[in-house]
Structures are given as C-alpha cells and as structure tokens.
Amino acid sequence: MYAVILAGGGGTRLWPLSRPETPKPFLPLLGDRSLLQLTVDRLVGHPELSLATEDVTVVTDRRYARLVQAQIPGVRIVAEPAGRNTAAAVALAAIAIDRPDAEVMTVLPADQ
Numbered sequence: 001m002y003a004v005i006l007a008g009g010g011g012t013r014l015w016p017l018s019r020p021e022t023p024k025p026f027l028p029l030l031g032d033r034s035l036l037q038l039t040v041d042r043l044v045g046h047p048e049l050s051l052a053t054e055d056v057t058v059v060t061d062r063r064y065a066r067l068v069q070a071q072i073p074g075v076r077i078v079a080e081p082a083g084r085n086t087a088a089a090v091a092l093a094a095i096a097i098d099r100p101d102a103e104v105m106t107v108l109p110a111d112q
Helices: 035-044 062-071 086-096
Strands: 002-007 056-061 076-080 105-109
Touching: 002 035, 002 086, 035 056, 035 062, 035 105, 056 062, 056 086, 062 076, 076 086, 086 105
Parallel strands: 002 056, 002 105, 056 076
Antiparallel strands: none
C-alpha cells in the first residue's frame, strides 16, 4: 500500500488564517504541527499500515512544493503544473508514481 495526500488548495476558505501563500494544510491549527504533518504522522505512525515516509506522496500545486519539502523532509512530491481539481490530482498521482499495479493506493486530503 502507498498513500497520496492532496494538498493543493488555494487558501481561500479559512481566511484570514489561510492565505494563497500559506493554505490551510500548511498551518498548525491543532498544536505545533501543520495539518499536513499530522496527516503524515497518522499514516507513518499507524501500527497496522506499515507505511514509511517513502510510501507517501504529496500532490500539490507547484507553488507549495517547497512548503511540503520543508514540513515533510523525505516525502515524495508531485507538483501539479496547474491546479485543476481532485480527480485530475488523483489521475496525475496514478500515472506519476511508479508502484506495482497490484498495490493499493489510498488518497487522503491534507486537511482532514
């Protein structure tokens, strides 16, 4: 199994905390860690999943690739050339990530 986390929002729904330069997934709303970091923590730290950081890919707008790298060092990043929608982000992940065809891909929002 491998995980894809979608973190490509534009930062408009939680204004004034969330801004285009720092959308909601990158904000520490529930403590010291961002929502993105907490999502990765739940996956990588879950005893029944056996996922490592290398098994997690974050699909994000190219503007946020550096934020992802700073918050989750070692995670794979797929930077969308242009933000479209959830279906397009999942399709991009499916073709960009080289994993065995029989392996299960789980898709999660970064701000759950």
